[in-house]
Amino acid sequence: xxxxxxxxxxxxxxxxxxxxxxxxxxxxxxxxxPWYKQELGKRPQxxxxxxxxxGEKKDQRIAxxxxxxxxxxxxxxxxxxxxxxxxxxxxxxxxxxQKLVFGTGTRLLVSP
Amino acid sequence: xxxxxxxxxxxxxxxxxxxxLQCAQDMNHNSMYxxxxxxxxxxxxxxxxxxxxxTDKGEVPNGYNVSRLxxxxxxxxLESAAPSQTSVYFCASSDHRQGNNYGYTFGSGTRLxxx
Numbered sequence: 001x002x003x004x005x006x007x008x009x010x011x012x013x014x015x016x017x018x019x020x021x022x023x024x025x026x027x028x029x030x031x032x033x034p035w036y037k038q039e040l041g042k043r044p045q046x047x048x049x050x051x052x053x054x055g056e057k058k059d060q061r062i063a064x065x066x067x068x069x070x071x072x073x074x075x076x077x078x079x080x081x082x083x084x085x086x087x088x089x090x091x092x093x094x095x096x097x098q099k100l101v102f103g104t105g106t107r108l109l110v111s112p
Numbered sequence: 113x114x115x116x117x118x119x120x121x122x123x124x125x126x127x128x129x130x131x132x133l134q135c136a137q138d139m140n141h142n143s144m145y146x147x148x149x150x151x152x153x154x155x156x157x158x159x160x161x162x163x164x165x166x167t168d169k170g171e172v173p174n175g176y177n178v179s180r181l182x183x184x185x186x187x188x189x190l191e192s193a194a195p196s197q198t199s200v201y202f203c204a205s206s207d208h209r210q211g212n213n214y215g216y217t218f219g220s221g222t223r224l225x226x227x
Binding site for chain 2: 036042045102
């Protein structure tokens with residue numbers, strides 16, 4: 001089955017800096033890669049996703065890139081703000097967009 | 113539009129007790145899921161239901177059972193709770209039909225402690 005590894009486990013940046021979180025996946029058949037943000041005590045919420053036929057996708061200050069050859073994908077957050085502080089999870093699936101396999105999460109701390 | 117509703121939000125059980133976690137969605141999604149979240153381990157799939165009338169095991173199904181009661185409802189049952197089942201449980205739903213948003217919608221979670 002699919003296996004997703006996520007790095008780093010924690011990331012501290014200053015407000016205004018960029019943050020990058022990286023994930024690798026094992027199954028070359030995986031075709032859908034979402035990213036979720038989970039604030040303390042809250043539910044995970046989808047922030048951006050990418051499908052395997054696209055190399056990059058942007059939404060304001062966040063972007064996701066996908067390298068199918070290397071089987072890795074990354075989340076990029078520019079001009080970070082304190083409200084970006086949260087745990088971020090990557091995920092992948094090879095089963096028709098269902099049954100996501102999640103990474104272990106990255107705790108992002110943005111200091112003012 | 114409530115999205116995904118989970119009950120209860122908190123529960124304390126004694127070892128050996130049983131309980132059922134309830135989940136309902138009002139988005140007409142076909143697929144529903146139960147995940148558990150433990151520190152440092154991300155979200156792990158317990159069971160899922162690709163459509164009404166079907167259920168299948170995920171990564172960590174031992175000690176759990178599920179029922180897809182109808183298209184809206186998907187319950188998770190612990191028959192004999194163990195301390196290792198102390199965790200935060202999330203229900204989620206999704207719609208994988210072509211052209212729709214594929215992302216999961218999560219419920220607010222159930223924090224379960226087994227003593």
